[in-house]
Amino acid sequence: MIALQGINKSFKVARRTAGVRQAVKALFAREHTIVEALHNISFEISPGEIVGYIGPNGAGKSTTIKVMSGILVPDNGTCKILGYTPWQDRAAYVRNIGVVFGQRTQLWWDVPVIDSFGLLRDIYKIPGDVYHANLAMLTESLALTDIVQTPVRQLSLGQRMRCEIAASLLHDPKILFLDEPTIGLDAASKIAVRQFIKRINKERGVTVILTTHDMNDIEALADRILMIGKGTLLYDGTLNDLRSRFGSKRIVTVDYREHYEPVPIDGVTCLSWSPERAVYSMDIEVTPVASVIARLSEQVEVVDLEVGTTPVEELVLELYKEHRI
Amino acid sequence: MYLYLKYISILFKSQAQYRLSFWLLTVGQALTPLTVLAGLYFMFAQFGQVKGWTFYEAALCYAVIGLSYALSETFARGFDMFSSLVGSGDFDRLLVRPRSTILQVLGSKFEFARLGRMLQSLIVLFWSLSKLPIELTFPKLFTLMLMIVCGVLIFSGLFVATASLSFWTIQGIEVANVFTDGGREMAKYPLSIYEKWVTNFFTYVIPLGCVNYLPLLYVLGRTDGHQLRYMLSPLAGVVFILPCLLLWHIGVRHYRSTGS
Known part of the structure; x- marks a missing residue:
């Protein structure tokens, strides 16, 4: 379902050096360094898997997610997801995926959550019956009934994250990308989020790819771990295999x-x-x-x-x- | 189109959360351009007319451009404020939705407070029309409409082009205001009062003169033949927005390959 083959991606980063003289110099001629964000990344993911994508900060996790969700075009390599090349058939492809960026909101800040859902319904052209069925299922299983009428800016982080996840599932995506879904959440909210992810994976067969720094997320959710460091894939296998390797x-x-x-x-x-x-x-x-x-x-x-x-x-x-x- | 209306309704709900600030802004927006009009008035009160243009003719000129600018600021505000969308990384969010980026950026902001400015321009428009000794035939009304619509296209084009620059650099976009704000201020007066090169610039490069000065000559009955050419000159606005949209698409492609 998801197949990445030899994906490379490098960025040109302006080098900044300390000091006024350097800053003035930089106004005229910037020095650039090439940072290799992804180096020859290849893996395959089958339908219904939950894959934990881990690695230190700056390892290339978000870049990979951005390539897979069609935001970024890699330098070379192929990526086939559900038969699409994400960056080529962007509009057709993204209809099939849900993306949650833990650090940013996809909801409209000043209006009740339900209004954001309504707008998403129109953006994704979700048919009425599908929308209402999904909304009912999501409000029930994420316990949103009391908060959908509240403006997003008044929600706690945990409440907001539950709404974000609901928002990314309204259009029945086949794949869900979660970029740090539990960041900053308290223990109870983390558990609620994990249980829900598990549930939609079981009941609806949604394939989930999540990045996280919280190893409890991985332990609770992921059948499989992909580990990336300095842009290179270091490990691909189950948590148990990793355990028996060192454990x-x-x-x-x-x-x-x-x-x-x-x-x-x-x-x-x-x-x-x-x-x-x-x-x-x-x-x-x-x-x-x-x-x-x-x-x-x-x-x-x-x-x-x-x-x-x-x-x-x-x-x-x-x-x-x-x-x- | 339906989706755009939905975007506007949600933005209106957001805006309505801050009622007092909304009304103050609207009133403020309506009053500020009045100072320009007052300046115009006193100038004409002093000199009687400028290069053969009477006060009401100049006021009409001012109203048309003011209305176009207010309309495009209202609708295309998302592009005007676009650099913040790139800076915060929220543009990524638009890319994972199955709609065109242009529509989504248009729908990201809608400046209701500019309605005050629009209203003010409309009042000046009707006032100057009623004072001018011209007969408003259907073709003249049509030309006026065309001037306003195509004016909106030019200003929106400028906003889109400026926004596209923020795909390459977040700083230094202020330079582009020379064209948007500057263009607006210049075009508020009949172009014939300027130097030749200014007139040329605003006719052939940023064709604000084509949506304002040239068709106005027709509306005011000052043309010597070639009426149709003057009448349809605003269509230059349609031509102008095309390369701006192209620049936008190049910008989006650049963004997606650099991710910055």
């Missing part, structure tokens, strides 16, 4: 009845210790979790025990390290 590490947290001495275990690092709780980190290929628990229960009276895997952030940091980003 033979486990974190064991034990609560026990008061015990006033640390309990050292061979081959295991103790991350923290208190009279009631200790955290250990181990490599299960060297020391299996079971043996650690056995050693522990010999020495302390274990009350509670939790085994965790490496947090996604650390996996990503490992990848960055591996590729020296």
Whole structure:
């Protein structure tokens, strides 16, 4: 459904240097540097996937989204989405996609949300019955009933983001691009947004591509991760594969009845210790979790025990390290 | 067209959120150009006439250009304010919608407060027409309409061309105001009072003279033959807007390949 092949994109950026003399010089002759934003990016995405697109700031995430949504024309390479080349058949193509830029609004600032929806209906020429059915579904599942009559400028960030997502789905897009949909949201709003994304993906088969810095988004949503750094695609695979690649590490947290001495275990690092709780980190290929628990229960009276895997952030940091980003 | 009306209605609702500021602006907009008219009046009061033009003839000239300018500022304000749309990156949003960028930019702003300016020009228009000793035949009325419509095209063309520049540079667009505001101020007076090169510039490069001075000669019955040519000279406005739209399309293409 989505196929990118060898996409390259570079920008000419004016170099700015400090100092008055340099600034004056720049008025007459600017020095330009070529920044390679995307380098030979290729991947394919099948219908119904949720793909998390991650990478540090300035890695090229937004540029890729802009190429895929038809805003930018790449220097070379091919991109076929739903049979269209996004930048060539812009008007016909964008009818099939929804785009949410987390940092910017697509709603009209001073009017009630419902008016913005009405205008979008006309922009996309959505037939009446489709519009009303979608609107009903979206207001119900995103809990918008109480806020659609409110002007956008009076909404909280979480409320606004729910409206943004609704606005991008009114015209039944087959693909949804979400550029940092959870940025700045509180925990409750994040969870609501995630659940909804999951739901429309399941129920309507909408393919979702989301960029984010919040690894919990990825953990909760993405079947597949694409990681980009300095314009190059570094990783393409599932979260579990990424885990097994770096993740033979486990974190064991034990609560026990008061015990006033640390309990050292061979081959295991103790991350923290208190009279009631200790955290250990181990490599299960060297020391299996079971043996650690056995050693522990010999020495302390274990009350509670939790085994965790490496947090996604650390996996990503490992990848960055591996590729020296 | 229907969509454009919808855009306007939503913008009107936004504007209506700030009622007091809306009325103050409208009144203010109606009053400011009056100072120019007053200047015109006192000048004629002093000299009686300028290069053979009476006060009411000059006032008609002023009203036509004022009306065209007010109309295009009202409708094409989105282009006038376009650099902010590029600067904030909101132009990307327009590109992911299945409509032409021109329509969407037109629909992004609508300056209702300019209605005051429009009204003021309309009053001057009817006032000067009623004072002038000319018979308003149908062809003359038609020519007046054509002058206003094509005037709107020229000013809108200027706005579009200026807006297109912001695809290349966000700074330095002020220069273009020389043509929009400057052109408006120049064309408020009959072109014949200026130097030859000014007249040529505003006839052949930015054809404001074609929507104003030349057809006015016909309306006022000052032509010597070739009436049809004077009558239809405003169509230069149609010719003028075409390269402006072309520039716009080149600009959009440039934007999409550079992303800045």
